[in-house]
Amino acid sequence: KDNRISIWSVGDLGNVGLNGEYQGEPQLLCDIRHNGDVMDMQFLDQERLVAASSTGDVTIFRHHQNNQTLSANQRWEKAHYHVDREASCGGAACTGVICNNPEIVTVGEDGRINFFRADQKDAVRTIDNADSSTLHAVTFLRTTEILTVNSIGQLKIWDLRQQRNEPSQIFSLTGDRVPLHCVDRHPNQQHIVATGGQDGMLSIWDIRQGTMPVSLLNAHEAEMWEVHFHPSNPDHLFTCSEDGSLWHWDTSTSVSEKPSFLHQGGRSSTYFSHSTINQSVVSAWLSNDPTKDRMEITNLIPNQTLSVNSLDVLGPCLVYGTDAEAIYVNRHLFA
DSSP states (O other): OOEEEEEEEOOOTTOBOTTSOBOSOOEEEEEEEESSOEEEEEESSSSEEEEEETTSOEEEEEEETTTTEEEEEEEETTSSBSSOTTSTTOBOOEEEEEEETTEEEEEETTSOEEEEETTOSSOSEEETTSOSSOEEEEEEEETTEEEEEETTSEEEEEETTOOSSSOSEEEEOSTTOOOEEEEEEOSSOTTEEEEEETTOOEEEEETTSOSSOSEEEOOOSSOEEEEEEOSSOTTEEEEEETTSOEEEEEOOSOGGGSOOOOSSSBOOOOOOOOOOOOOSSOOGGGOOOTTTOOOEEEESSTTOOSOEEEEEEETTEEEEEETTTEEEEEOOSOO
């Protein structure tokens, strides 16, 4: 019932022991009550973060670093709702939020897409019936386009310059209609997109090519909750699942010759090639030359049993949260 949003300090890189373990406990800097389950959240800038609630509310919280407090800076109440926004129980869960300061885009169980600006009280634009099914996640493709994934296995591109409330492109998994839960775009090659969903498969899409995924890679044994390309090293991708695993996918070249750069983990290294397209310059994610490009997969938490619900990655740091009500920080992804 009583949910909170917390800001933690996990210390500085200077405090690392011989085995790479962070010395000292993470510090809780501040927290604030949150109405409803926190479905998603993202920093808007250095001081503000946006949270999506199961009540349908979308809230900007400000972190006051001078006195370490959090306050609600702005709230769009029932930004997502099923039938009637005014009804007492009318809210629909806001399932995903993505920020490109000052713009904020939210999606929800009501199939609605909202565009907000941090400095405006009302939504800049709402696409009411964007989807007939639940929208699970959203990300920016470029500043004028967003990608959404839904509960019937579709990936849709929306062009914000168009006034039409229709997607500019629709991609879908095979006829199975497997719900997609997460999506991320390659940071450098914007045509490459990764998604994951209920069947635990990792799908790689080239949005310039056809409407089907380029690669379908066997991954987790249960729902995949999050997928992230490493923002500065996108040959590396991370996925986490309800089955308690967190996988590191490494497509950097000549994997077989290099030393393991992971200190620990179950080294269930799997090498395989991708099916796909002929191109002279191509990302390893879309490659079709098995001798040149291999992929190594490592489960970073081999003995975990509880669901890994969320992850993020930056530089040598990986942070993830699990059903054990714990947050883990791995500070040395790359040895």
